[in-house]
Amino acid sequence: MPGTTERPLRRDxxxxxxxxxxxxxxAFAEGGVDVPMDEVARRAGVGVGTIYRNFPAKDDLVDAVLEDAIDRLVAILERALALDDAWEGFRLYLEHALDLHARNRGLKELFAARGTGRARKRMGPLAVRLISRAQEQGALRPDFKAEDLRLVFRSAGAVIEYDPSSRRRFVALLLDGLKAGR
Amino acid sequence: MPGTTERPLRRDxxxxxxxxxxxxxxAFAEGGVDVPMDEVARRAGVGVGTIYRNFPAKDDLVDAVLEDAIDRLVAILERALALDDAWEGFRLYLEHALDLHARNRGLKELFAARGTGRARKRMGPLAVRLISRAQEQGALRPDFKAEDLRLVFRSAGAVIEYDPSSRRRFVALLLDGLKAGR
DNA sequence: AGATAAGCGGAACGATAGTTCCGCTTATGG
DNA sequence: CCATAAGCGGAACTATCGTTCCGCTTATCT
Incomplete structure (x- = not known):
């Protein structure tokens, strides 16, 4: 079991x-996850067969891409946690993460449809820390739950998809409503 | 031209x-507008051919259903405008209209994808009145535009689709952020 | 009741996806 | 440089839709 012999891939x-x-x-960023496999293959300059040798099904390819996105989000979370002002960290995370969503149409769909498993495992603990820290400092509403973060991303994602230019205004509105003490 | 003789339909x-x-x-309410035509036909107890004799294309059927939904929304708008307290009317409209959305998955998609033409024409003027009235009474943020209503519905619709039970909480949050004076 | 045309059902068609398969190409090790 | 097997391309297969078509049924009128 510990030695699943894994011959290295040929260089090409x-x-x-x-x-x-x-x-x-x-491709996913531009057209969402619904772009045909043929299109992905064309962009990569390979045949569809090559995709399926690397990824048994489309979902697996999507997962691989998601993993990459999670890396970036984790980096943002860590940057946010490094700030002393917890509210500022919370704000920075929302702002930057949603900026990523705005630039990547597929990301929203990815997190909307999937995103539960791998993403929660890696990002969840960090997000919980970000939230409770902001609440301890008395900046964030005490009734805000970690799961509510998903609602925030859902709603903001929908707004971004409809009209990207109103992102900042909407986020400001949300943050205003999330601030502690009325 | 004024006499496009329109023979009445056979009773059946x-x-x-x-x-x-x-x-x-x-069908649209349950499964969204993407339910197959065969499914709609099955539910109605007819063959697909019958659908296409009444509606040249699926879009036309969707439009017919949308028209029905608009009727209900217009009724809600009128009820909201009948209230003396403009903010209460605004709140009532959001609450009831989103309740409709919550019960009808297709409605969200309908308004998201289409909803621009017919809907705007019939509901637009009423909505504008509802908004400016609330602003004149000093209850609604002065910078809230009529188009922003679409953002509100988009965001709330996304939340509802993900977790219907959090609808009230989310709407309360939005309303909190939309109230005039901080 | 019988004639007639409106209306009907549902098999078949065309488009678009994801996925599989197999004959050819080419990197790699001796 | 050759033998070999890993890797490749893309035609073809399958499934799912929207839509069309046509032989049969049935409401309607006399």
């Missing part, structure tokens, strides 16, 4: 796999 | 048409 195969994930990231 | 055809719209309303 390795390169293809990388170009594939990059192409999928771009 | 008339009944079928009505059952069809009702079935479509149900």
């Amino acid at each position: 195969a390795q390169a293809n796999r990388e170009r594939l994930v990059a192409a999928a990231l771009d | 055809a008339q009944a079928n048409r009505e059952r069809l719209v009702a079935a479509a309303l149900d």
